[in-house]
Amino acid sequence: MRKKLLEYRNIAAQFNTIEGQTNTLNDIDLTIYEGMSLGIVGESGCGKSVTARLPIRLLPEPMFKVTNGDVIYHHNGEPFEVLKAKQNGKEINKIRGKEISMIFQEPMSSLSPIHTVGSQMIELIMQHTDMDKTEAKEHAIHMLERARVPRARDVYDDYTFQLSGGMRQRVMIAMGVSCSPRLLFADEPTTALDVTIQAQILGLIKDIQREQNMALVLITHDLAVVANMVEEIAVFYLGYIVEQGTTDQILKSPKHPYTKALIASIPTLHTNESLKPIKGSIPDPYSKITGCPFWMRCDKVTAKCREEVPPFVTHENEHKVRCFEA
Amino acid sequence: MMDNSTNTAPLVEVEALQMHFSMKGGAFSRRKGVIKAVDGVNFKIYPNETFGLVGESGCGKTTVGRAILKAIQPTAGKVIYHSKKGEKIDFVTMSNKELRPYRQEVQMIFQDPYSSLSPRMTVQEILEEPLRLAGHTDKKYLYDQAVDMIQQVGLRSSHLMRYPHAFSGGQRQRIGIARALITRPRFIVADEAVSALDVSVQAQILEILAELKDKLDLSFLFISHDLSVVKYLCDRVGVMYLGRIVEVAPTESLFSNPLHPYTEALMHAIPDINEREIRGDILAGEIPDAANPPSGCAFHNRCKYAKDKCKTDVPALREFTDTIEGQPILRQSACHFVEEIYNK
Ligand SMILES: Nc1ncnc2c1ncn2[C@@H]1O[C@H](COP(=O)(O)OP(=O)(O)OP(=O)(O)O)[C@@H](O)[C@H]1O
Ligand SMILES: Nc1ncnc2c1ncn2[C@@H]1O[C@H](COP(=O)(O)OP(=O)(O)OP(=O)(O)O)[C@@H](O)[C@H]1O
Ligand code: SF4
Ligand SMILES: [Mg+2]
Ligand SMILES: [Mg+2]
Numbered sequence: 001m002r003k004k005l006l007e008y009r010n011i012a013a014q015f016n017t018i019e020g021q022t023n024t025l026n027d028i029d030l031t032i033y034e035g036m037s038l039g040i041v042g043e044s045g046c047g048k049s050v051t052a053r054l055p056i057r058l059l060p061e062p063m064f065k066v067t068n069g070d071v072i073y074h075h076n077g078e079p080f081e082v083l084k085a086k087q088n089g090k091e092i093n094k095i096r097g098k099e100i101s102m103i104f105q106e107p108m109s110s111l112s113p114i115h116t117v118g119s120q121m122i123e124l125i126m127q128h129t130d131m132d133k134t135e136a137k138e139h140a141i142h143m144l145e146r147a148r149v150p151r152a153r154d155v156y157d158d159y160t161f162q163l164s165g166g167m168r169q170r171v172m173i174a175m176g177v178s179c180s181p182r183l184l185f186a187d188e189p190t191t192a193l194d195v196t197i198q199a200q201i202l203g204l205i206k207d208i209q210r211e212q213n214m215a216l217v218l219i220t221h222d223l224a225v226v227a228n229m230v231e232e233i234a235v236f237y238l239g240y241i242v243e244q245g246t247t248d249q250i251l252k253s254p255k256h257p258y259t260k261a262l263i264a265s266i267p268t269l270h271t272n273e274s275l276k277p278i279k280g281s282i283p284d285p286y287s288k289i290t291g292c293p294f295w296m297r298c299d300k301v302t303a304k305c306r307e308e309v310p311p312f313v314t315h316e317n318e319h320k321v322r323c324f325e326a
Numbered sequence: 327m328m329d330n331s332t333n334t335a336p337l338v339e340v341e342a343l344q345m346h347f348s349m350k351g352g353a354f355s356r357r358k359g360v361i362k363a364v365d366g367v368n369f370k371i372y373p374n375e376t377f378g379l380v381g382e383s384g385c386g387k388t389t390v391g392r393a394i395l396k397a398i399q400p401t402a403g404k405v406i407y408h409s410k411k412g413e414k415i416d417f418v419t420m421s422n423k424e425l426r427p428y429r430q431e432v433q434m435i436f437q438d439p440y441s442s443l444s445p446r447m448t449v450q451e452i453l454e455e456p457l458r459l460a461g462h463t464d465k466k467y468l469y470d471q472a473v474d475m476i477q478q479v480g481l482r483s484s485h486l487m488r489y490p491h492a493f494s495g496g497q498r499q500r501i502g503i504a505r506a507l508i509t510r511p512r513f514i515v516a517d518e519a520v521s522a523l524d525v526s527v528q529a530q531i532l533e534i535l536a537e538l539k540d541k542l543d544l545s546f547l548f549i550s551h552d553l554s555v556v557k558y559l560c561d562r563v564g565v566m567y568l569g570r571i572v573e574v575a576p577t578e579s580l581f582s583n584p585l586h587p588y589t590e591a592l593m594h595a596i597p598d599i600n601e602r603e604i605r606g607d608i609l610a611g612e613i614p615d616a617a618n619p620p621s622g623c624a625f626h627n628r629c630k631y632a633k634d635k636c637k638t639d640v641p642a643l644r645e646f647t648d649t650i651e652g653q654p655i656l657r658q659s660a661c662h663f664v665e666e667i668y669n670k
């Protein structure tokens with residue numbers, strides 16, 4: 001029996017801004033089990049990063065508001081209702097960075113420009129472990145080395161502006177796993193990395209995941225990246241999960257028209273085909289859409305699709321799809 | 327592109343460009359020595375050409391881009407720019423004040439959009455700023471330009487009043503692209519401009535860039551680690567290794583027939599959705615320390631063809647001719663054994 005670690009139960013959430021209200025997350029129902037690896041894929045703006053920030057409450061409340069559902073974190077076997085806690089209270093702080101850790105999409109958004117890499121790392125490590133300063137420093141350098149940061153001992157003393165884009169991303173990765181989290185959200189962890197280092201870094205994240213029995217949620221727009229890395233994939237579209245299943249189910253026998261289009265749009269270097277971008281563009285998140293979120297771009301659209309939101313239906317072997325025609 | 331490059335004047339000529347960071351480190355760092363981030367780089371970019379710059383993390387790509395546009399002052403070398411008015415000027419020796427009149431002709435798209443977009447300005451202010459700096463004051467004109475540009479990159483005019491933090495990563499990257507394009511520049515340094523974007527937005531942006539390139543007669547230095555994007559967009563490509571250029575070739579011939587062992591290894595390392603194996607082992611070993619580069623050919627410790635000479639002699643960037651569809655084309659490679667390895 002797999003043990004539950006984090007549950008999103010029918011989450012609906014909005015941003016309320018001067019432009020209006022957006023339905024950023026819709027009926028998100030997702031369970032992350034201990035030690036599992038899950039890929040979250042989908043186009044820009046579909047809600048991937050917001051989903052990752054929700055359980056550690058790193059969203060601008062009250063502009064961001066959860067209007068339905070619960071998020072449950074299973075803390076040492078005790079269910080903890082994340083949304084009932086205070087946003088920056090003691091309980092959340094115990095989880096954030098220690099139990100649930102995050103590698104952010106844009107390294108500079110979470111690295112301080114005025115502190116050295118080392119001082120940022122020891123602060124984090126000392127906050128969440130019993131190590132003293134000397135131990136924390138050695139641990140930090142060890143983690144930098146594991147994340148393939150070249151000249152780790154020197155980089156420890158560097159400021160982040162002195163590092164290349166790819167080095168910053170590796171520093172983020174070292175920080176993200178330095179306190180042995182039980183769950184790691186890696187938000188586009190390799191977009192700034194070239195293929196050779198990307199392969200090494202993904203290998204490293206996978207190693208750490210296995211060694212520490214850490215659960216991994218890998219967020220990416222690059223299906224080739226998740227193909228190698230995760231057991232399961234959830235495909236997001238406009239704040240909905242439209243399909244979820246094992247990596248094989250999603251990549252080899254996708255059922256949702258959006259997933260199919262997404263796979264067809266991947267450019268490859270080894271074949272000489274040109275890109276097949278998905279037709280149309282993502283609708284304005286402020287417009288009120290009725291029916292299936294994908295119907296405007298879908299080849300199989302019927303009258304029903306325009307009127308009703310399709311339910312998230314479980315097909316054979318736990319393959320879940322939100323489509324009337326699947 | 328290449329066939330006319332021999333008889334057209336270039337737009338930008340980078341000559342012996344060098345950017346050494348000295349690590350005296352002051353009170354805060356124990357680091358000593360010199361990081362040769364860019365160490366004698368030469369290439370030319372022609373009008374209406376997209377020149378790709380590829381290579382592993384830390385090899386100096388961003389530093390080249392920043393040094394060309396004088397975001398940092400290079401330690402040596404020349405960056406000759408042929409201006410709109412027909413002047414031939416060297417950015418390296420010019421002061422910021424002298425450069426100001428040319429600022430709207432050359433623009434940069436940054437690798438990390440988060441750190442380059444001011445958090446205190448709305449998107450409208452961010453987009454209008456380069457036009458203001460160029461002397462435009464008419465409010466309606468500024469607004470119309472901002473609206474047009476934001477739509478071109480697939481965002482909406484209602485987004486103009488938002489602040490950068492209220493966007494997703496991919497949306498922020500598109501704001502950076504809109505800001506660079508708004509002054510209708512002649513030359514753009516695009517540093518990993520589309521790497522953070524998913525395929526469908528990426529395809530859309532690449533199309534926009536290709537379209538504007540022809541419409542506005544633009545040239546690009548297109549820095550990217552994503553070889554499939556480079557293959558799609560670039561006319562010619564330069565491959566960098568540890569602060570130097572090791573190969574330059576028209577895109578098609580580079581991909582079909584690399585003339586440098588490093589380029590060859592780089593192409594083999596590309597992951598493919600149909601292959602579940604992570605192919606990290608092909609380009610084994612680390613990119614060496616830029617503060618302490620290997621002697622001879624900097625690639626020799628990772629090169630499967632390396633011989634004794636490679637450990638001692640620095641290979642020069644030499645010219646070769648190749649043919650594509652009967653047309654002669656010019657290529658460059660910095661390997662001692664191009665002739666033997668590739669039958670040239
Ligand atoms: N602070 C905010 N205020 C208003 N809207 C926001 C805010 N943060 C995010 N959004 C909106 O919420 C939606 C989801 O954003 P999110 O960052 O989760 O996208 P994403 O799937 O991670 O996209 P990307 O691949 O581009 O990073 C987007 O439309 C974004 O504009
Ligand atoms: N301001 C600086 N001070 C000291 N060293 C620097 C500075 N800027 C860059 N470097 C060093 O120069 C080298 C080249 O960095 P650069 O950012 O140009 O790499 P890059 O090829 O763009 O890599 P990436 O693909 O990771 O972005 C790196 O070793 C980096 O640490
Ligand atoms: S010069 Fe020698 S080491 Fe360098 S690429 Fe050529 S064969 Fe390899
Ligand atoms: Mg995101
Ligand atoms: Mg860079």
